[in-house]
Every structure is written in C-alpha cells, then in structure tokens.
Amino acid sequence: MSVKTWRTPMQLELISHALCPFVHRACIMLREKGVEYSRRDIDLDNKPEWFLALSPRGKVPVLVADGTPLFESAAIVEFLDETHPPPVIPTEPFARARGRAWVEVASDLLMAQYRVYMAATQADFEAAAKTATAALGRYDDALRKGDLAADEFKLVEVAAAPAMFRFALLADHAGWAFWPAGSQVEAWARRLASRPSVTSSVAEDFAEKFLKLLADKNSYMLKTRPTA
Known part of the structure; x- marks a missing residue:
C-alpha cells in the first residue's frame, strides 16, 4: 500500500x-x-x-x-x-485511543463551562458550576495519578486548552475559580492558558468581548461576586 x-x-x-x-x-x-x-x-x-x-x-x-x-x-x-509534522497524536494504539477519549472529556467540559457562564439564575448557575467543578476534578485526579502529564502539550492539551483559558479568564476578571486553590489542575490549566499558541489564537480584545457577551446574556456570575 x-x-x-x-x-x-x-x-x-x-x-x-x-x-x-x-x-x-x-x-x-x-x-x-x-x-x-x-x-x-x-x-x-x-x-x-x-x-x-x-x-x-x-x-x-x-x-x-x-x-x-x-x-x-x-x-x-x-x-x-x-x-503537518511533527505529530502530537500518539501512534501507539492504547495511547492514541486514550488521547482521543480525553478529547471527548474536554468537549464535555466546554459545554459544562458554557452552561456556567450563560446561567441567568442562581439555581442554574449552581447546578452548572457543580458539573464544571466535577469535570475539573477528573483532570486533577488524572494529573495526580500520572494518567495526564503535567508538562506536555499534545492532543489532550490542545483539546482542553480553550476551556482552561476561559476558566483562567473568569478567575482573573470575574473572581470565579472552579478549581481548588493550589490544585494540580489549577497549575496545569494556567500553564495551558498562558502558552503562546493559546494566547495568540484569540484577538487582543478577547476578554473584553467575552465579558460583554456574558453581560448581554444576563450572566449570573457577572452580577454576583463569589463569597470568600
């Protein structure tokens, strides 16, 4: 062939x-x-x-x-x-399959995140935040167990980086953090969020436009500051 x-x-x-x-x-x-x-x-x-x-x-x-x-x-x-070489997707079948599976986890996380910042009521926000926090917890467990590498940027990281970028933005601009303080997933997420390929893939005024969208959609999290 x-x-x-x-x-x-x-x-x-x-x-x-x-x-x-x-x-x-x-x-x-x-x-x-x-x-x-x-x-x-x-x-x-x-x-x-x-x-x-x-x-x-x-x-x-x-x-x-x-x-x-x-x-x-x-x-x-x-x-x-x-x-376009070099490849970031593993060629070994087990590793490749696991990487593809984590892409689906990342997609679920993005949808959970979307429900968080589009929630207009406290009840909807709390339900969505619970789901997003649990999803982040799965990443934290995988990092602690060594199932995910803390220092790589391959398929899993490409898939998850947009969510982590937005979680970091929400923490820094709106005060809402959905990961435990000092957790491995927080350190991992902030590393992904600051990678040049991640930051350069959005417009310079992304944060302004993103927060304006949330305000226009009557987002609960922009109307209420988190409790200490």
Missing part, C-alpha cells in the same frame, strides 16, 4: 467565530504547527448560505484545505496533525 505524500504548504482558510472555543481549539493546532492560514469570521446569528453549504451541522469551525471543507474541531485537529 502506498503512503500518501502531502503537498505543503496547503492553502488553508478557517471559517470561524471570534469567541467559539472549538474554533480556538483548531487555531491552537494551526499555531502549534506553525502553518500559514487565513481566517474568516461569520455571524452565527445570521449564517450565510455559502457557509451552510460547507458545514453539514451548521457549526464552526470549518477548515477549507486546498478547496476541501472539513468540519468538526476534533477532526480538523487530527487532519492537521496527519498532514
């Missing part, structure tokens, strides 16, 4: 939204690979027809690679890893 040799550089265009964490995930991989790409943001409340023709689920991100549209952030990340 012949091995496909990819022509590089590819012409890459990322269809995106400025605040989407799944777009952030794809951007991080592009930055890690050091490849050139263009980016086109769309209005998710008024999706253009040309975009809906590219995205079967009507969601961002979509990566148009040499004219071929690819959708879903996890698939885009794997495509970029397979076509």
Whole structure:
C-alpha cells in the first residue's frame, strides 16, 4: 500500500467565530504547527448560505484545505496533525485511543463551562458550576495519578486548552475559580492558558468581548461576586 505524500504548504482558510472555543481549539493546532492560514469570521446569528453549504451541522469551525471543507474541531485537529509534522497524536494504539477519549472529556467540559457562564439564575448557575467543578476534578485526579502529564502539550492539551483559558479568564476578571486553590489542575490549566499558541489564537480584545457577551446574556456570575 502506498503512503500518501502531502503537498505543503496547503492553502488553508478557517471559517470561524471570534469567541467559539472549538474554533480556538483548531487555531491552537494551526499555531502549534506553525502553518500559514487565513481566517474568516461569520455571524452565527445570521449564517450565510455559502457557509451552510460547507458545514453539514451548521457549526464552526470549518477548515477549507486546498478547496476541501472539513468540519468538526476534533477532526480538523487530527487532519492537521496527519498532514503537518511533527505529530502530537500518539501512534501507539492504547495511547492514541486514550488521547482521543480525553478529547471527548474536554468537549464535555466546554459545554459544562458554557452552561456556567450563560446561567441567568442562581439555581442554574449552581447546578452548572457543580458539573464544571466535577469535570475539573477528573483532570486533577488524572494529573495526580500520572494518567495526564503535567508538562506536555499534545492532543489532550490542545483539546482542553480553550476551556482552561476561559476558566483562567473568569478567575482573573470575574473572581470565579472552579478549581481548588493550589490544585494540580489549577497549575496545569494556567500553564495551558498562558502558552503562546493559546494566547495568540484569540484577538487582543478577547476578554473584553467575552465579558460583554456574558453581560448581554444576563450572566449570573457577572452580577454576583463569589463569597470568600
């Protein structure tokens, strides 16, 4: 069986939204690979027809690679890893399967996080915060057991970094921290949040736009300061 040799550089265009964490995930991989790409943001409340023709689920991100549209952030990340060395996804089957499984954990965490900052009432916020804190606890357990490495940046970290970036932002700008103080997951999350590929994958005014979105959505956590 012949091995496909990819022509590089590819012409890459990322269809995106400025605040989407799944777009952030794809951007991080592009930055890690050091490849050139263009980016086109769309209005998710008024999706253009040309975009809906590219995205079967009507969601961002979509990566148009040499004219071929690819959708879903996890698939885009794997495509970029397979076509732009060096790889960050393990080749050993057990390690690769576990890495892919942690991508799903990260996606669950992002959705739990979304419910936290979009909650408009105390009851909804507390329920969502409980779920997010439990999800962060699973990362803390994995770090303490050595199931996750504290000093790597591979598939698991690419997938989780957008959530950790937003958790750090919420802690620093709104006072809400969802990890235990001094925990391994806090140190891990802040390391991911400060990585150049993570910080450079969002606009300089990301925090301002993000907090404005929460205010516009009547977010409970912006109206109430956490108790000591």
